[in-house]
Amino acid sequence: MFLKTHKTASSTVLNILFRFAERHNLSVALPVGSRFHLGYPWLFLARYVEGVEQDGPQRHFNIMCNHLRFNLPEVWLGACPLQDSAPKNKTQITDRRLQPFQSGEASILGYNLRQGLDNETLRMCQRMVMPELQYMAHLYTLQFPEKPPKDIPFLKA
Secondary structure, three states: OOOOOOOOOHHHHHHHHHHHHHHOOOOEOOEOOOOOOOOOOOEOOHHHEOOOOOOOOOOOOOEOOOOOEOOHHHHHHHHOOOEOOOOEOHHHOOOHHHOOOOOOOOOOOEOOEOOOOOHHHHHHHHHHHOOHHHHHHHHHHHHOOOOOOOOOHHHOO
């Protein structure tokens, strides 16, 4: 999720992401019908995305970036269906690989994925909710396949 904020070159980044999506044949969550924004200035609702149907087949999007007012439960509906939208603390996260590293006194929240996802959707959603350290280790393995993977000790505890 790219959170666009005002006066931070976010429109430039938004345009880069659009071009990246086109170049790599990725799907983008686009505004429904004749709209140009995903409901902005109102709070975002998943129904503002073309292809997200209440009772029909769900489209999957690789990139969701546009003008919208963030609304977490609806963003998850628009981005990754089959998702338990409420953030969880570390004791509530069932897949240890998705547990964020805890440092300091703040509780860093994470997510559980719905059971029964098809393999493609599961992999996409895992990448979307994968915490920072795990994602860095994932990228390291992709970039340096000849080297041993990063060891993340807190996942073994």
